[in-house]
Amino acid sequence: MAKTLFEKIWEKHIVKTVDDGPSVLYIDKHFIHEVTSPQAFTGLNKRGLKVLRPKQTIATADHNVPTLNQHLPIKEELSRLQVEALKRNCQEHGIELYGLGHPFQGIVHVIGPELGITQPGMTIVCGDSHTSTHGAFGSIAFGIGTSEVEMVLATQCLLQSKPKLMRINVDGVLNNGVVSKDIVLYILSKITSSGATGYAVEFAGAAIRSLSMEARMTICNMSIEMGARCGLIAPDEITYTYLKGREFAPQDDAWEKKVTEWRQLYSDSDAVFDKEFFFKAEDIEPMITYGTNPGMGIAVTEKIPTTETVNENDSSGLSKSLSYMGLRQGTAIKGQKIDYVFIGSCTNSRIEDLRMVASFVKGKHKADDVEVWIVPGSKQVEAQAIEEGIDKIFEEAGFVLRQPGCSACLGMNEDKIPAGKYCISTSNRNFEGRQGAGARTLLASPLTAAAAAITGFVTDVRESLPNPSEGGALVS
Amino acid sequence: MSDKNVNTNIQKESSDSETQKPPLRGWGGFTSRFVPINIENIDTDQIIPARFLKATTKEDFGKNLFRDWRYYNDDESKTKADFPLNMSQFDGEILVAGKNFGCGSSREHAAWAILDYGFRVVVSSFFADIFKNNALNNGVLPVQVTDEFLQRIFLQDNNTELTVDLEKQTITINSTGEWERFEISSYKKTCLLNGYDDIDYLLSIKEDIEQFEIQRV
Ligand code: SF4
Numbered sequence: 001m002a003k004t005l006f007e008k009i010w011e012k013h014i015v016k017t018v019d020d021g022p023s024v025l026y027i028d029k030h031f032i033h034e035v036t037s038p039q040a041f042t043g044l045n046k047r048g049l050k051v052l053r054p055k056q057t058i059a060t061a062d063h064n065v066p067t068l069n070q071h072l073p074i075k076e077e078l079s080r081l082q083v084e085a086l087k088r089n090c091q092e093h094g095i096e097l098y099g100l101g102h103p104f105q106g107i108v109h110v111i112g113p114e115l116g117i118t119q120p121g122m123t124i125v126c127g128d129s130h131t132s133t134h135g136a137f138g139s140i141a142f143g144i145g146t147s148e149v150e151m152v153l154a155t156q157c158l159l160q161s162k163p164k165l166m167r168i169n170v171d172g173v174l175n176n177g178v179v180s181k182d183i184v185l186y187i188l189s190k191i192t193s194s195g196a197t198g199y200a201v202e203f204a205g206a207a208i209r210s211l212s213m214e215a216r217m218t219i220c221n222m223s224i225e226m227g228a229r230c231g232l233i234a235p236d237e238i239t240y241t242y243l244k245g246r247e248f249a250p251q252d253d254a255w256e257k258k259v260t261e262w263r264q265l266y267s268d269s270d271a272v273f274d275k276e277f278f279f280k281a282e283d284i285e286p287m288i289t290y291g292t293n294p295g296m297g298i299a300v301t302e303k304i305p306t307t308e309t310v311n312e313n314d315s316s317g318l319s320k321s322l323s324y325m326g327l328r329q330g331t332a333i334k335g336q337k338i339d340y341v342f343i344g345s346c347t348n349s350r351i352e353d354l355r356m357v358a359s360f361v362k363g364k365h366k367a368d369d370v371e372v373w374i375v376p377g378s379k380q381v382e383a384q385a386i387e388e389g390i391d392k393i394f395e396e397a398g399f400v401l402r403q404p405g406c407s408a409c410l411g412m413n414e415d416k417i418p419a420g421k422y423c424i425s426t427s428n429r430n431f432e433g434r435q436g437a438g439a440r441t442l443l444a445s446p447l448t449a450a451a452a453a454i455t456g457f458v459t460d461v462r463e464s465l466p467n468p469s470e471g472g473a474l475v476s
Numbered sequence: 477m478s479d480k481n482v483n484t485n486i487q488k489e490s491s492d493s494e495t496q497k498p499p500l501r502g503w504g505g506f507t508s509r510f511v512p513i514n515i516e517n518i519d520t521d522q523i524i525p526a527r528f529l530k531a532t533t534k535e536d537f538g539k540n541l542f543r544d545w546r547y548y549n550d551d552e553s554k555t556k557a558d559f560p561l562n563m564s565q566f567d568g569e570i571l572v573a574g575k576n577f578g579c580g581s582s583r584e585h586a587a588w589a590i591l592d593y594g595f596r597v598v599v600s601s602f603f604a605d606i607f608k609n610n611a612l613n614n615g616v617l618p619v620q621v622t623d624e625f626l627q628r629i630f631l632q633d634n635n636t637e638l639t640v641d642l643e644k645q646t647i648t649i650n651s652t653g654e655w656e657r658f659e660i661s662s663y664k665k666t667c668l669l670n671g672y673d674d675i676d677y678l679l680s681i682k683e684d685i686e687q688f689e690i691q692r693v
Contacts, residue, residue, distance in 0.1 A: 016681065022661065039584075078530035081530075082530055145582055146584040146610075147673070154679065155682065156685065197579075410521075412526045429519075
């Protein structure tokens, strides 16, 4: 029988199915971090249980770590206690921890792929909704709550009902200045922030296939913003080339054997999806959000919708959203003043993102009244950026290259945007107060964020790009 | 308003079975007034802002439930008078909210905050997946109703009581008698009614799990 990519992986991981109930799903890899794990370990200890397969769990500290002076003790007491609890729990249970100071430390969804821990065909979970990122490798990867973290620690399994299946196809060729973040913001603006709730979403089509692994991760990362249980992309040569030789990728003969297995991971041509969408890459322009959920996005050249033109999902919330954002219906977003630029988060803090920003800002300088924070996704990204001299380009542009962590994506550490200020951010959520109480977030691609850093306003990045017909195409 | 002093009329379940954990009270049919928050797409950052996620225990999150919608400038002496949690006419163990409730982050702290504040049921016309799981894993019942029924509830006055019957899977507006059936997997229903959870079940099939591991290599 014809099967989808999701079904092929799912079926291989079913231990058993409860009568008239969910399935017991076996979990290959489990990532944990300091914020959503302490109560799970407490639960485990209360029941007198050990971690069943400690080698399949990997830990890092990312959510509340400072991004300056990481060599010093964490000043904020509660954050320090959480990081210490993680260390203690990992030691007690024999779990590998890439904590502060470790060369592998970083945002959990950045380090899994870059270390080659994330591989096609796996089931991967983490107490963090953006676990969907790992689906870019053709794996089933999803976020779980703390009770479920406890279940995986105790039994390496979860009870799950099979989600419905959706495929989103993006065909054609991307316009100059349009990158993968724009694709996902565009899809979100069309299907809304609840458009994929209850579904596992496979992204397919020529425009998706043409993307690098890092660009694919950006898309799967934000599948949770559509409400999806997970997002996934079939693995291909781009996937294998990315993985080969990475720290924990299979080596030698094992590698060949694995690749042969992975080549079976695709949706059969006659496989059936419960729902399917088709988009054209040519229709996509540089995107930006104006509201307080990630589905409230428009092309930078468009006007903010009005109660009449906004999609149904956001119609009742539009006024509330715009009053929080200090923006008006029917006005242009281009030209909106910006106070902060945040380039970071598990959506856009990888080396390609930093390279993209550096190649755009080289020789330019930020606007005087804008503060620019660049927060690399991991120690490895940071080291690579320094090796390539990207840090120097940032310095000359007046940008600050900080140290790895989640940072202003959710403002759990000191990196908060002050109330009322506008921040153009490469992260994934523009919820009220997400970047700090009262902060106003505009989500965009690293390129659009960089353009705003230079002008101080929401800018159409295409106006400052070299003309592609003169051989000047900047980025893919 | 005190966090837990709620007006309820709980019919005791006749139960003679001894379970390790206290079984959840009154799921056979429990009645309460409700607190309406008629806002759509309420995300978990609103339910419990990230700065309150630094605890290492599950207790005491209730005081920070909807923190930034309850207070000005994070100051407990400056309550926002027009937010339902601050309006004395609203009370009860049932929270009724607009569609797509609980979207965003996977933080289970959202479910802990709702439970700790004193809610046992959340009614909406649509729930985000992870929130739904988290709620069920903590004995908070998400009741998904149709958009029309949700709007009917929002139209009721503040003295109206709702009755939620998990066994029959129904929710009723007592003053008008209108009711609707809601869905819940029979497995989750059994868990809630008996007060046991997924870990209990998974631990009971440990041999199957080990067998699975051996077979797949
Ligand atoms: S960067 Fe933001 S979205 Fe990603 S894991 Fe950290 S807090 Fe979550």
